[in-house]
Amino acid sequence: MKFNLSFVLLITFIKDIHGEHCEKGWPFPQDFLIGAASAAYQVEGGWNASGKGENNWDWFTHNKPWMIADQSNGDVACDSFHKYKKDVAIMKDIGFDFYRFSISWSRIFPTGFANDISKDGIKYYHDLIHELRSKGLEPFVTIYHWDHPQVLEQMGGWINEMMVDWFTDFSKIVFQEFGPKVKYFVTINEPSSFCYGGYGGTSKAPAWNLPLNAEYLCMHNVLKAHAKAYHMYYEKFRSTQNGIIGIALPCNHYFHKNEEDSITPDIAFQYDCGWMANPIFSKDGDYPKIMRERIDENSRIQGWPRSRLPKFTQTEVEYIRGTSDYFGLNHYTSYIAVPVQKEVNKGWANDRGFYQIVDPKWPVSASSWLRVVPEGFGGILRKITKEYGNTPIYVLENGYSDTGSLNDLDRINYYYSYLKEMLLAIKDGCNVKSYAAWSIMDNYEWTEGYNAHFGLLQVDFNDARRKRTYKNSAHWFKNLLQSRTLLPVQNCTNNN
Numbered sequence: 001m002k003f004n005l006s007f008v009l010l011i012t013f014i015k016d017i018h019g020e021h022c023e024k025g026w027p028f029p030q031d032f033l034i035g036a037a038s039a040a041y042q043v044e045g046g047w048n049a050s051g052k053g054e055n056n057w058d059w060f061t062h063n064k065p066w067m068i069a070d071q072s073n074g075d076v077a078c079d080s081f082h083k084y085k086k087d088v089a090i091m092k093d094i095g096f097d098f099y100r101f102s103i104s105w106s107r108i109f110p111t112g113f114a115n116d117i118s119k120d121g122i123k124y125y126h127d128l129i130h131e132l133r134s135k136g137l138e139p140f141v142t143i144y145h146w147d148h149p150q151v152l153e154q155m156g157g158w159i160n161e162m163m164v165d166w167f168t169d170f171s172k173i174v175f176q177e178f179g180p181k182v183k184y185f186v187t188i189n190e191p192s193s194f195c196y197g198g199y200g201g202t203s204k205a206p207a208w209n210l211p212l213n214a215e216y217l218c219m220h221n222v223l224k225a226h227a228k229a230y231h232m233y234y235e236k237f238r239s240t241q242n243g244i245i246g247i248a249l250p251c252n253h254y255f256h257k258n259e260e261d262s263i264t265p266d267i268a269f270q271y272d273c274g275w276m277a278n279p280i281f282s283k284d285g286d287y288p289k290i291m292r293e294r295i296d297e298n299s300r301i302q303g304w305p306r307s308r309l310p311k312f313t314q315t316e317v318e319y320i321r322g323t324s325d326y327f328g329l330n331h332y333t334s335y336i337a338v339p340v341q342k343e344v345n346k347g348w349a350n351d352r353g354f355y356q357i358v359d360p361k362w363p364v365s366a367s368s369w370l371r372v373v374p375e376g377f378g379g380i381l382r383k384i385t386k387e388y389g390n391t392p393i394y395v396l397e398n399g400y401s402d403t404g405s406l407n408d409l410d411r412i413n414y415y416y417s418y419l420k421e422m423l424l425a426i427k428d429g430c431n432v433k434s435y436a437a438w439s440i441m442d443n444y445e446w447t448e449g450y451n452a453h454f455g456l457l458q459v460d461f462n463d464a465r466r467k468r469t470y471k472n473s474a475h476w477f478k479n480l481l482q483s484r485t486l487l488p489v490q491n492c493t494n495n496n
């Protein structure tokens with residue numbers, strides 16, 4: 001091992017955290033799984049390697065580079081398509097239990113559809129899974145993390161209900177090929193992020209910015225697609241493959257502005273998280289009541305012949321309800337929810353009747369949307385438990401962005417404070433089974449390009465070899481994984 005400056009700093013730091021002034025550590029529960037996460041378009045590169053087809057993010061970044069903060073794309077990214085063995089060796093060295101990665105749809109179906117399957121595409125994931133398992137890491141496979149064949153986008157993408165069948169065709173091949181070696185599946189990552197950003201807005205491909213709240217139509221199809229893949233897994237694969245399958249939902253936590261307001265944070269939760277979670281995890285299924293009432297009312301006042309929030313039939317409600325073996329939670333930050341006074345005959349502002357602000361005292365990150373609010377992590381874990389009972393919660397993403405320094409103490413502080421809140425929530429009875437750090441390495445942060453660094457490893461994007469270097473947070477995780485104990489940072493650095 002090379003003894004560079006950051007390593008020496010780390011040793012000093014580890015001595016600090018073991019110093020006599022430190023409070024004692026917090027052990028992780030037995031069998032708790034700790035991993036690291038990534039997604040295909042963000043790390044793989046090899047955008048047209050071995051016959052891969054063009055996907056929506058290839059098309060978007062190549063044709064509308066001005067939509068990306070630094071005009072960049074994921075053509076090469078971290079080059080994990082070629083460097084996966086290195087990535088796995090690093091994760092093995094740090095000591096992670098699992099690696100959460102996603103499958104590139106257009107690598108498997110280069111022309112977009114199931115009648116043309118790429119052997120090379122399939123081989124890449126077989127090789128990656130084999131490499132992981134041979135090193136004792138569990139593959140945690142996300143089937144869809146925002147990239148789909150461009151031809152499907154041309155046909156309407158997630159606004160076209162055919163996407164339900166196309167996604168199921170893709171999932172079937174994923175189960176058939178990789179299922180025998182994979183215990184954990186995620187169907188779809190963060191529906192609200194791409195439904196809002198891609199169809200209702202401009203922050204994700206295809207940035208259609210459609211009227212009529214296209215995000216509602218997108219979500220309707222996503223929920224059906226998720227449920228269909230779940231049922232297929234249960235009917236055709238589960239008895240022989242013995243895996244579990246769920247969905248990853250991005251849920252923020254909401255605080256109130258005024259002490260007396262106990263209602264608005266719950267309404268905000270229903271719009272932010274319940275929109276996706278209620279149809280799957282609640283006792284009765286379907287969208288949250290508050291969304292149904294407010295959006296129906298707004299649609300009526302605005303003169304629409306039907307609600308802009310589509311309706312599930314009762315059969316669909318039952319088909320979707322219960323289709324997840326665990327609650328996959330991606331959590332980064334919190335907001336304060338502020339109610340908007342409703343005026344007579346005016347409807348609910350923004351369909352919601354509230355807006356969100358942050359407390360200026362919450363520390364910032366390199367991403368405008370991400371403030372450091374550790375108590376919100378405990379808050380959302382308790383809220384999910386309260387709303388949806390004892391379903392196991394798998395935390396599938398949590399992390400912090402900065403400008404890329406190797407000495408990333410702010411990231412270590414973030415992980416420490418969030419993990420401590422999680423362990424407290426577990427003590428209070430939240431059934432949390434796993435935790436994944438976002439991300440194993442700096443990567444392509446969608447429309448933020450390469451400006452926001454979430455990695456435990458630094459990647460040199462100016463180096464053709466895409467050299468990976470441990471940040472202090474990677475050393476910190478290695479120490480955590482050896483001891484299986486969360487050791488304090490703040491107290492010790494303050495006291496020494």
Ligand code: PNW
Binds near residue numbers: 039252330332333454
């Ligand atoms: C997630 N928010 O996106 C995605 O799953 C990752 O691909 C991404 O790199 C990572 O988080 C960091 O951004 C999010 O506004 C985007 O709360 C926005 C939010 C949360 C997650």
